[in-house]
Amino acid sequence: MNKEIIGRLILDRVLKIKHTTGLNNDLPKQLQKNSFFFKEESENILLGENQNNKSNQYNRTVIAKESDIYEGFEVVLIDWNHMNKHCDIHGHPQLMYYQVLSGTYVMNLYRVEEENKVSFERSFVLKEGDIYTSLSDDKGYSNAVHSMQCIRPGKTLNIYSGDGMKGKRFCMKKPYPLKLEKYK
Numbered sequence: 335m336n337k338e339i340i341g342r343l344i345l346d347r348v349l350k351i352k353h354t355t356g357l358n359n360d361l362p363k364q365l366q367k368n369s370f371f372f373k374e375e376s377e378n379i380l381l382g383e384n385q386n387n388k389s390n391q392y393n394r395t396v397i398a399k400e401s402d403i404y405e406g407f408e409v410v411l412i413d414w415n416h417m418n419k420h421c422d423i424h425g426h427p428q429l430m431y432y433q434v435l436s437g438t439y440v441m442n443l444y445r446v447e448e449e450n451k452v453s454f455e456r457s458f459v460l461k462e463g464d465i466y467t468s469l470s471d472d473k474g475y476s477n478a479v480h481s482m483q484c485i486r487p488g489k490t491l492n493i494y495s496g497d498g499m500k501g502k503r504f505c506m507k508k509p510y511p512l513k514l515e516k517y518k
Contacts, residue, residue, distance in 0.1 A: 337395065337397045337411075338397065340376065340379055341397025341409050342398050343375055344371075344375055344376070344397070344409050344493075345399075345407060345408075345409050347368055348365065348407055349400065349407060351364045352407070357429065357469070357495065358469075361429065361469060362431065362467035362469050366465050366467065372433055372491055373435055376435055376489070377435070379411055392412050392414045392415060392419075392421070393413040393415060394411075394499075396410050397409050397411055405497055406495075406496070407493065407496075408494050408496070408497065408498060409491070409492075410491075410492040410493075410494070411490075411491055412490045412492060413489050414439065414484040414490065417484055419484055420483045421481055423444055423479065423504040423505070423506065424480070424481070424501040424502065424503050425479045425504070426468070426477050426478045426494055427474075427496030427497070427498070427501070428495045428496065429467075429468070429469050429494065429495035430468045430478045430493075430494055431467050431491075431493035431494075432465065432466040432467070432490060432491075432492055433464075433465045433492075434461060434465070434488070435462065435491055436462050437461075437462070437484065437486045437487050437489065438459060438485040439483060439490070440459055440483040440485060441457065441466060441481075441482055442454065442457040442480055442481045442483070443455045443478075443479070444481075444506075446476060446479055450502075451505055451506070452479055452505070453506070475496070475501045475502050476502045479504060
């Protein structure tokens with residue numbers, strides 16, 4: 335099957351779950367219960383050209399969108415192809431679902447201190463099979479503020495309640511030195 339059909343299957347499942355649960359704390363839990371379906375459907379998709387990523391740290395392919403007319407859910411496959419690359423500190427829409435299909439990553443979480451400034455909160459490793467979800471009451475794009483670092487190249491499946499590329503970019507108040515050797 336091509337990526338559009340697979341993407342639509344995943345999106346249809348997400349929208350059905352959203353219709354059943356609403357946009358509340360049950361939604362991330364129900365998405366996690368469907369992670370096997372998402373992984374099985376995602377494994378055969380070949381990622382396309384790099385989209386909207388000037389740093390070339392990863393290839394981002396939108397495989398399904400709820401609508402091209404109004405903002406809605408989107409399903410994205412990301413191919414992390416460069417080890418030790420670190421993406422900018424950024425936020426996401428109200429819901430973010432992040433499933434590791436392969437590879438190893440460090441996710442750094444930040445707390446918003448001022449309008450464009452953040453401070454480091456914590457970091458953790460995500461490996462194949464791991465899932466990170468975030469659901470906020472805020473309908474803006476300053477939710478789940480984080481940065482990602484690829485330790486071992488691989489792929490992730492990301493589901494957002496809006497355009498994942500509209501996330502606000504942030505600067506650190508005080509830089510946090512990353513020590514990669516503890517993750518290897």
